Amino acid sequence: MKLPFLNNVLAKREPSPSSSITLKDFTMVYENDAKYKNYALQIAINKLADALALCEFQTFENKKPVQKDNWYLFNIEPNKNQNQSEFWSKVIYKMVYDDNGALVIQSKEGEFVVADDYDISEFAFYENIYSNIVLPGDFRLPGTRKESDVFHFKLHNSEVKKVIDSVYDDYGKLIAGTIRNYNRGNAIKMKLNIGAIFQQFKNNIVTKEDGTKVTEYDQVMDDMFDNRFKGIFTDQDSVTPMEEGLNLDPISATPGNTKSGSVTTRDISNTFEDIRDMVADAFGIPRGILKGDTADNEGMHKLFVNYPVRSLADNLQSEINRKLYGKNEVLKGNKLKIQTNMINTHDPVEFANAGEALLRVGAYSPNDILRKLGEETIDEDWAKVHYVTKNYERTDNLKGGDETNEEKSNSKSNQN
Structure with missing residues (x-):
């Protein structure tokens, strides 16, 4: 369809x-x-x-x-x-x-x-x-x-x-x-202390390879941050330069x-x-x-x-x-x-009692039980049929049971 x-x-x-x-x-x-x-x-x-x-x-x-x-x-x-x-x-x-x-x-x-x-x-x-x-x-x-x-x-x-x-x-x-x-x-967070002696390099002018002029102080600092620290720090790490006389303290610690x-x-x-x-x-x-x-x-x-x-x-x-x-x-x-x-999924052993009960009341056919267990079905007519193996009757259709030996004996005496 x-x-x-x-x-x-x-x-x-x-x-x-x-x-x-x-x-x-x-x-x-x-x-x-x-x-x-x-x-x-x-x-x-x-x-x-x-x-x-x-x-x-x-x-x-x-x-x-x-x-x-x-x-x-x-x-x-x-x-x-x-x-x-x-x-x-x-x-x-x-x-x-x-x-x-x-x-x-x-x-x-x-x-x-x-x-x-x-x-x-x-x-x-x-x-x-x-x-x-x-x-x-x-x-x-x-x-x-x-x-x-x-x-x-x-x-x-x-x-x-x-x-x-x-x-x-x-x-x-x-x-x-x-x-x-x-x-x-x-x-990693570090503080680079810069003393008064190193500050004197700001007065020394040097010429770089490209012809630009910078102070020896800036040249050393640039080399330090661009080259020397690369082997230590990653993108999240940092260094803060602090001149002598300045100090930085944390306001509060980050809770963890x-x-x-x-x-x-x-x-x-x-x-x-x-x-x-x-x-x-x-x-x-x-x-x-x-x-x-x-x-x-x-x-x-x-x-x-x-x-x-x-x-x-x-x-x-x-x-x-x-x-x-x-x-x-x-x-x-x-x-x-x-x-x-x-x-x-059902374990065959654990499902045995339940499977037998479902079969005998006609709820499942043998093939239905096989499907429940994940097994292949049987291509036989009897495996597709629903069975009722117990004598289940409706309450309005009940029949009497077999006579006992005593009842049979009394019945035979009455006939004589």
Whole structure:
């Protein structure tokens, strides 16, 4: 099944608009100001993309799971140049970084491609119109596309990125100040005392190789700062010349995070942890997931899957079903379903009792259990069937049990 506009002409090669900003340009422009924020955002995007890549995009026909073209596109190869993991990673990246969300176009061959840039005209009672669509490789699609012709994925809260940007305005300045304090606190700072004897060289005039005349005092000082100190100092280090009779004392020491008051990298990392926690909270991801904590790993993993991942999967699933299949087909049981429970891994031994219980009540077929364990399914009819191995009955359909030996004996005596 394909989106309805597949018979339209393919894209032609044209240069992108000069206003379009590539990821490389974005990094170059904002590298100094937003690199810590972008790093925290990228961690969150990677976590969500990795989780989504582990999900199975199940496709159904007449309410029965099938593995045909759409299943292959969503689970293996959305297009010739990307696998499933790369494709969904870019989708999520665009959902976060692009204010308008991620736009996915289907090619004439049925492949899915994420647009690099586009414009959108929104309406209340008519379909939105997408124009100036630029695909990877600077391919610009001619004409426009209607809402029903594309997949348009947006975060439930499209303001998340703006809120993070706003809060980071202050944190970015705080990090810059912390780094400056670190460099200043750990740099070499020396005072060069200039005695009265050396001051006498100001009266001696010498001629330099280029013919200019300077005092011997200036010549020695220039040589000292330009040449002799180079082997000792770096860009952050400094020497201050002080004439005899002058003295410089610090007004107050710069506070640090150690008993001695010195500044360490912990100041910087602690501030970054605040930014990382802020991003985690914005996306509903447990803070320990982004940090890589192992304490209560199982509990955090469940929260991660049950909230941000399932919410994201539902968002994608709804958009795909309403555009690719449509109302009539979905009501018939022709649809796509993203199985987030495939993210969890199960130990065969630990899962044995639960698997046996799920099998005997008819909840899972043998193949369903194999999928849970990450094993290959069996291409046999009996492995696809659901079994009920216990005599479960409804309360309004209960039947009497077998007679006991005593009851049988009494019944036989009565007959005699």
